[in-house]
Amino acid sequence: MDTSYKYWDIYNKALDRYKSGKFEEAKEGFLKLTEYDSPSPSAHIMLMRTYRKIIGRLIEVGDYEKALSTLDNYFQNCPNQVTDTDRKKYNQVIDTLSKSDPKLKAKKLNISKRKTSTQSIWY
Numbered sequence: 001m002d003t004s005y006k007y008w009d010i011y012n013k014a015l016d017r018y019k020s021g022k023f024e025e026a027k028e029g030f031l032k033l034t035e036y037d038s039p040s041p042s043a044h045i046m047l048m049r050t051y052r053k054i055i056g057r058l059i060e061v062g063d064y065e066k067a068l069s070t071l072d073n074y075f076q077n078c079p080n081q082v083t084d085t086d087r088k089k090y091n092q093v094i095d096t097l098s099k100s101d102p103k104l105k106a107k108k109l110n111i112s113k114r115k116t117s118t119q120s121i122w123y
Contacts, residue, residue, distance in 0.1 A: 003036075
């Protein structure tokens with residue numbers, strides 16, 4: 001099978017899963033694409049959006065420990081897509097967890113003090 005065909009087949013299946021709200025399955029597909037030599041920029045963007053959806057849902061249901069773990073994975077897998085909005089979200093999760101566990105060892109992240117920032121949208 002042609003590598004290009006296989007790549008776009010994985011991409012389209014992951015995109016379909018994203019559109020149908022199956023974000024964990026979509027994440028796995030988009031992560032597979034990062035194993036290719038030159039993944040498309042859209043694969044990285046969709047992986048970022050997928051992580052943000054997962055994190056948002058975890059926070060909505062109050063699963064802050066899993067949200068923190070998922071944020072860590074997001075930062076490792078998408079280092080070039082992480083913005084100050086993501087760092088703020090991370091710090092908010094730490095603040096929430098620290099209220100119930102004062103011994104929490106997680107460190108807050110620095111936020112840049114730029115007057116203009118890159119556009120960040122939580123999809």
